[in-house]
Amino acid sequence: MNINLIIGNNIRERRNQLGLSQEKLAEFSNLSVNFISKLERTNGQNISIQNLYQIAFALQTDVNSLLAQTGSEYQEPASEETIPTPNVQLLTRQLELMEPQQAERLAKNFLQILAEIK
Template structure:
């Protein structure tokens, strides 16, 4: 079976298991919706390791999971996609800024 087809199918399956639209996956992976769509629906779209890594991170899985064709074990987190995205964004910031933002979120949650 064509590796591009396997990758596209695995991306589609994991995306749907997480309840993400192609638009949200594109946003979380910093790629275009058109690119995600072409990956999922054609076997003519080549993908770099860097872009595959971006998608894997957005889907909270590994590159190897996207390559194997085995979706029997979903490695995606139990947390909702928006929470995963927020955590990843906080992890990518310097500690002081992330702590400041987390405190603001905590203050908001305390008011609810």
């Protein structure tokens, strides 16, 4: 089987397991919906290792799991490494894009809220 088809099938399978739409995956991975759609349905869409890493991170998995030919089912990564959820990743990315002082103020406020919840 073509590696592009394997990757596309594994992405679709994992995305469905997580209950994510293509739109959410695109948002979480900072890629376009069109790109995600082409990856999942054709073998003509090539992907860079950087984009594959972004998708794997958004899908809370590793690149090896997206490359593995496993039949028709996605398999969880063997690693016990904790991967942040898509919303945590998106929040982190947003904080990284802010001015450092503003990001620090928001992070401090988030930590205070969390301390009050405990």
